[in-house]
Amino acid sequence: MRDQRIFSQRTKIALWLAIAGLAALAAMVLRLGPAEQRALRQAEAVLASVPPGFGLYVDENLCAECHPQQAASHAQTGHAQTLRRAADWSDAARLDKTSFKDPQRGVTYHYHFAPNEGLAATLPERFGNDPFPLMYAFGSGRRRVSFLSLIPNRLGGTSAIEHRVSVRVEGNGIAFELTPGHTDQAPAQQVEHFGRVLDPVLLVRCLDCHAMRGEVRDQDIQGLEPNVGCQKCHGPGREHATAMREAQSRGRPSLPRPKRSAIEEIRACSQCHVQADAANEFKALPDHFRSVRLQAAELLQSRCFTQSEDRLACSTCHDPHAPIASDTAGYVQRCLECHGAANTVSCPVSPAADCVRCHMPAVETDREGKRHDHRIRRKPATAR
Ligand code: HEC
Ligand code: HEC
Ligand code: HEC
Ligand code: HEC
Ligand code: HEC
Numbered sequence: 001m002r003d004q005r006i007f008s009q010r011t012k013i014a015l016w017l018a019i020a021g022l023a024a025l026a027a028m029v030l031r032l033g034p035a036e037q038r039a040l041r042q043a044e045a046v047l048a049s050v051p052p053g054f055g056l057y058v059d060e061n062l063c064a065e066c067h068p069q070q071a072a073s074h075a076q077t078g079h080a081q082t083l084r085r086a087a088d089w090s091d092a093a094r095l096d097k098t099s100f101k102d103p104q105r106g107v108t109y110h111y112h113f114a115p116n117e118g119l120a121a122t123l124p125e126r127f128g129n130d131p132f133p134l135m136y137a138f139g140s141g142r143r144r145v146s147f148l149s150l151i152p153n154r155l156g157g158t159s160a161i162e163h164r165v166s167v168r169v170e171g172n173g174i175a176f177e178l179t180p181g182h183t184d185q186a187p188a189q190q191v192e193h194f195g196r197v198l199d200p201v202l203l204v205r206c207l208d209c210h211a212m213r214g215e216v217r218d219q220d221i222q223g224l225e226p227n228v229g230c231q232k233c234h235g236p237g238r239e240h241a242t243a244m245r246e247a248q249s250r251g252r253p254s255l256p257r258p259k260r261s262a263i264e265e266i267r268a269c270s271q272c273h274v275q276a277d278a279a280n281e282f283k284a285l286p287d288h289f290r291s292v293r294l295q296a297a298e299l300l301q302s303r304c305f306t307q308s309e310d311r312l313a314c315s316t317c318h319d320p321h322a323p324i325a326s327d328t329a330g331y332v333q334r335c336l337e338c339h340g341a342a343n344t345v346s347c348p349v350s351p352a353a354d355c356v357r358c359h360m361p362a363v364e365t366d367r368e369g370k371r372h373d374h375r376i377r378r379k380p381a382t383a384r
């Protein structure tokens with residue numbers, strides 16, 4: 001009876017076709033000519049010669065070999081200098097024998113540095129000469145450097161303490177200030193005289209934005225690769241580096257990769273230039289100055305972005321490989337590329353100068369000091 005056959009006629013044909021296809025494929029592989037085999041071997045050799053990184057990432061010295069200009073420029077940026085052990089921080093020695101009187105608690109912090117011992121704080125009023133080591137220094141110092149210490153917690157795990165005092169490097173000197181978020185906090189336990197206990201999840205987040213990688217374990221950060229490197233913005237580079245090396249070794253020109261769209265670029269920056277907590281509230285952001293630190297979220301809501309058909313990205317105004325420019329002329333130039341010509345919308349108040357002062361002013365955020373308003377509002381921001 002037809003119905004009891006294990007395979008229908010059609011299934012049998014399909015099976016035979018599949019087997020024939022596999023056989024043809026096997027034959028092709030066997031017939032791989034010597035040229036292809038050589039190419040295959042070469043690709044394997046190239047792959048093996050790419051210095052190992054972590055997973056799909058590579059050691060960024062490799063990027064520098066082929067892109068020396070971007071690497072040299074990037075090294076000058078805050079991105080490349082935003083985290084290190086406090087003992088390795090080039091300005092740590094300047095803190096030695098300095099002190100800072102806490103304006104709220106009235107006590108005085110004293111700082112000590114020795115190359116082989118690192119950086120430490122003491123609080124003589126409470127703990128005599130007992131040093132509290134400051135282990136990691138976050139921030140390039142252009143705005144602020146904050147210190148983190150890792151100590152054992154009751155469960156044998158790791159707790160992070162964010163030191164109550166931060167510093168700014170000003171010319172030849174050091175300026176002290178209370179770390180944002182630390183004002184009006186009464187110490188609930190002994191260690192909080194030195195700083196705030198961070199939620200472990202928060203420490204992992206600090207590393208997401210200030211390092212390539214690093215794992216918090218045994219009161220330390222294991223395998224720390226600090227700073228915002230090339231691959232944080234460009235994505236893992238192993239495949240690209242391998243392909244380029246292969247092309248190079250065969251003397252072939254490399255194929256240009258498609259350029260990223262503006263929104264793709266902004267997304268890369270917004271991994272960090274959006275506060276992690278607020279990332280999901282993108283659209284619901286309240287229209288007040290608290291959100292000016294969220295440069296990406298703000299820019300995406302500006303008419304300059306929404307009405308310019310994917311032409312406005314962060315790199316329109318900022319060289320991503322250079323320290324931030326503070327001369328306003330360059331920024332005005334960018335504005336005028338879209339607001340200067342006859343058939344564009346220009347300013348009825350000041351058509352050719354001073355745009356940033358009125359449309360992107362530096363305004364106070366709720367706790368992080370001043371930031372420039374990336375919403376690019378029609379009415380100067382201070383008016384709202
Ligand atoms: C063996 C040389 C070589 C190495 C190593 C290399 N690159 Fe490239 N890279 C090139 C060449 C050649 C081009 C130009 C091809 C093109 O126009 O896309 C290029 C293009 C680029 C571009 C521009 C094209 C694009 O996708 O936007 C970026 C960004 C880039 N590389 C980043 C990196 C990073 C990051 C690394 C390290 C992970 C790296 N490269 C390692 C040779 C290399
Ligand atoms: C992995 C996180 C991360 C990514 C991705 C990232 N940044 Fe940053 N950015 C930072 C950190 C951290 C700092 C602070 C550096 C310091 O300590 O001075 C910073 C600083 C800056 C500054 C300087 C601010 C100042 O006041 O000096 C600019 C400008 C900037 N980033 C622009 C960008 C742009 C544009 C992109 C995307 C092309 C981008 N960033 C991608 C983390 C990131
Ligand atoms: C979502 C990404 C992100 C996280 C998480 C993050 N930072 Fe940052 N951090 C940045 C960016 C971006 C900047 C610089 C740009 C800006 O301030 O507008 C910065 C700047 C800094 C600065 C320099 C001062 C300043 O305002 O520029 C310090 C110090 C700092 N961060 C410490 C920390 C510490 C400590 C943690 C963890 C408790 C942390 N950050 C978590 C992204 C992040
Ligand atoms: C803060 C983010 C960021 C970092 C860090 C960064 N880049 Fe870029 N890079 C960009 C952006 C944005 C562009 C321009 C738009 C694009 O092509 O995507 C770019 C463009 C490039 C290009 C294309 C040519 C050019 O200059 O426009 C190369 C090559 C490149 N980057 C290599 C590197 C290398 C190598 C490093 C590390 C030393 C690095 N980048 C670090 C964001 C970054
Ligand atoms: C239309 C021009 C423009 C665009 C686009 C733009 N910025 Fe800015 N940005 C500025 C100006 C102007 C300043 C102030 C520079 C100064 O004088 O210090 C600034 C300052 C900054 C700062 C320093 C902190 C602050 O807010 O004062 C960061 C960080 C930053 N921009 C990140 C970004 C990121 C990330 C993007 C993309 C999402 C972006 N910017 C897009 C013009 C622009």
Ligand code: HEC
Pocket residue numbers: 303304305307308311312316331332334335336337338339345355356359360376377378379
């Ligand atoms: C890539 C092009 C581009 C750049 C660069 C650019 N804008 Fe715009 N901007 C636009 C477009 C398009 C509009 C919408 C014009 C309209 O109303 O049709 C706009 C709108 C505006 C508005 C009106 C906003 C509103 O909500 O009504 C202001 C103000 C403005 N831009 C100022 C600036 C300033 C200041 C700069 C430089 C810091 C700048 N723009 C850079 C494209 C751009």
Ligand code: HEC
Pocket residue numbers: 332335336339345346347348349350351352353354355356357358359378379380
């Ligand atoms: C002294 C403050 C001031 C300066 C400087 C200034 N603007 Fe304006 N701009 C305004 C005000 C106020 C308005 C709103 C006018 C209105 O709504 O009647 C405006 C409106 C605009 C608009 C919207 C025009 C429209 O018809 O929709 C654009 C675009 C703009 N400015 C761009 C710029 C650019 C580009 C620069 C720099 C070349 C600049 N502005 C410099 C105050 C200023």
